[in-house]
């Protein structure tokens with residue numbers, strides 16, 4: 001019988017297959033905030049990610065995880081505190097008043113191959129009086145503050 005590579009429990013109906021043909025159960029997909037990206041990840045990458053989440057000392061939703069003990073942080077992947085070169089919080093206001101088209105943090109990291117990463121909070125037209133926008137803005141500012149602290 002095939003088991004979930006993260007929790008070792010029986011797989012239910014809604015499971016996702018990794019790029020190396022292992023499976024993650026629906027409980028773990030939910031717990032670790034993994035969805036469509038699982039298919040592009042190897043089981044090793046998933047184990048690394050879930051381990052980081054379990055050991056994180058601080059996080060902002062699924063956007064940003066920090067481990068103050070190992071001095072590492074994770075967005076799309078794991079980086080060291082000192083890998084942060086710079087970052088900025090960017091908001092694209094729509095031409096339509098009271099709307100936001102995009103809200104994201106652009107981080108430049110010390111990696112010549114992939115020097116820029118984005119943490120995206122708003123990716124479609126959203127009214128700024130919408131609670132989705134308000135929550136995104138709180139999360140974005142919290143991420144920016146944490147990045148400020150750990151990049152010092």
Ligand SMILES: [Zn+2]
Nearest residue numbers: 004007025028
């Ligand atoms: Zn599982």
